[in-house]
Amino acid sequence: MPSEWIIKRDEKLVLQGEWTLSNYKQLKNAAQNYSQPNDISLTGIERLDTAGAAVIVGMIGIEKSRAISDWAGELPQEQQALLKRIAEAMDAPIEAVQHSSNRLTDALASIGEHMAGLWSQQRQLLAFIGLVIATLVQVVFKPKRWRITATVAQIQQSGLNAVPIVALLTFMVGAVVAFLGATVLEQFGATVYTIDLVAFSFLREFGVLLAAILLAGRTASAFTAQLGSMKSNEEIDALQTQGLDPIELLVLPRIIALLVSLPLLTFIGMMCGLMGGALVAVLSLDISTGQFLYILQKDVALNNFLVGMSKAPIFAFVIAVIGCLEGFKVSGSAQSVGSHTTSSVVQCIFMVILIDALAALFFMEMGW
Secondary structure (H helix, E strand, O other), rough: OOOOOEEEEEOEEEEEEEEEEHHHHHHHHHHHOOOOOOEEEEEEEEOOOHHHHHHHHHOOOOHHHOOHHHHHHOOOOOHHHHHHHHHHHHHOOOOOOOOOOOHHHHHHHHHHHHHHHHHHHHHHHHHHHHHHHHHHHHOOOHHHOOOOHHHHHHHHHHHHHHHHHHHHHHHHHHHHHHHHHHHHHHHOOHHHHHHHHHHHHHHHHHHHHHHHHHHHHHHHEEEEEEEHHHHOOOHHHHHHHHOOHHHHHHHHHHHHHHHHHHHHHHHHHHHHHHHHHHHHHHHHOOHHHHHHHHHHHOOOHHHHHHHHHHHHHHHHHHHHHHHHHHHHHOOOOHHHHHHHHHHHHHHHHHHHHHHHHHHHHHHHHOOO
């Protein structure tokens, strides 16, 4: 059936006119009457776009379209390339083979992916720690390169501004621990040992642990968001272009600030926890303040305080490094900033609790 786009001339099909999207319906109807003709000419085509090329490929076949240069060399190179590209696209499989899912294998695959991701994450963390330590060693002997102003500003933000929340939380937890301890010990007539319970728990564990967890949620997330925003705005790239080291300029002040802030916050947390326990002892257990201090001095050794304080610099370093590393991982979008901030908080809390558990086992074996 002849048409204005396909005509038959001397047993040869000749395509002509504009093979474009605007004529797609008519082209499709005209082409369906011809299937892989032996002799065809494309010299009459005036214009050709993707829609028209798809109709031609469907009519003459994929193999013949791929060999368009062999039998239609007079066709413009752009149109030849278009026909070849359409033929390759139409030859690709439309749907991937659907494999039957198995819950066991899917679960094992998911576990494997998570383990591989965790291993990669820990390798990056160790590499970043090495980079930070190497930069710190280079800077520490060169006072002119110390970022004192930035460090003091970070101490104020991460340490001084966190004092009220740390003090309030540890005070309340100390009161709760004292109240629960007194409730249980009262059954054995050993209410007075509530003082020892509060003192040991806060000097060895709760003081440093609560302060570290609060900084993990408050400060590590801030570090990640700040550095992530700088990464998104290409400010870190600008610093590198100017010959400045982002580790020295951005990371070291934050790490040093936490190394200073967390021990101080730990001490404040210990004292406020003991004050909360003392308040409950005075109001509910009929134990005077003088008796509370006397028992505290007599039964609680100094090494318990030192054990708790020794964990603070380790927790501070881990929290600061993870917060900064996750900030450098931000890819550039707001969603990436949010996901890495969440990851930073989760990693910090997990690492703090893990290190605290290992430290508790170590001190127990050492008898400290």
